[in-house]
Amino acid sequence: MAVTHSITDSPLGPLTLRADDGVLSGLYMTEHRHGPAIEALGKRVEDAVPAAREELTAYFAGELQEFTVDVVLRGTEFQSRVWAGLRTIPFGATWTYGELAAAIGSPTAVRAVGLANGKNPVSIVVPCHRVIGANGSLTGYGGGMERKRALLDLEGRGVPTLFG
Numbered sequence: 001m002a003v004t005h006s007i008t009d010s011p012l013g014p015l016t017l018r019a020d021d022g023v024l025s026g027l028y029m030t031e032h033r034h035g036p037a038i039e040a041l042g043k044r045v046e047d048a049v050p051a052a053r054e055e056l057t058a059y060f061a062g063e064l065q066e067f068t069v070d071v072v073l074r075g076t077e078f079q080s081r082v083w084a085g086l087r088t089i090p091f092g093a094t095w096t097y098g099e100l101a102a103a104i105g106s107p108t109a110v111r112a113v114g115l116a117n118g119k120n121p122v123s124i125v126v127p128c129h130r131v132i133g134a135n136g137s138l139t140g141y142g143g144g145m146e147r148k149r150a151l152l153d154l155e156g157r158g159v160p161t162l163f164g
Helices: 050-060 077-086 097-103 110-118 145-154
Strands: 003-008 015-020 023-029
Touching: 003 050, 015 050, 023 050, 077 097, 077 110, 097 110
Parallel strands: none
Antiparallel strands: 003 015, 015 023
16 A cells, blocks of 8 residues: 655645545644654655645635545544544534434444544544534544634634634
8 A cells, every 4th residue: 555645735734635545544734633653644745635635725715515535544443433424414514422423323422432533534524623512612623623613614603713
């Protein structure tokens, strides 16, 4: 398997796109919690996943609401269910961890859903930023709370900040 990565600019700062055999397998922000070690990113290339870069550009411009770029997600069976559940949260919507747990058929696994959500390797494209606390509060985000707020703002869920 050929592992490569590239870095693309965004309103959130540089984004690192990791590809396994040309398929998006990671999207990380600067100082991303649970991000991989630099050596796990593979060789740096000019454009590891052109389709992902193009879709991200359109997303940040407000021209794209649903990502179609192919992704490969490697995790446990439970993590895979959570990450698949994340992809069903509509643009502009937020779900609580409890709602996500119920949607994947594990209504009592709220904490486990939160842990799996935090380990999502493909931020933004697999929209873990759309998950909030039971009381409606913003909760942790691997890319930082300011970035989570900015993504929700972009999707119409708050007061514009970075994208103003």
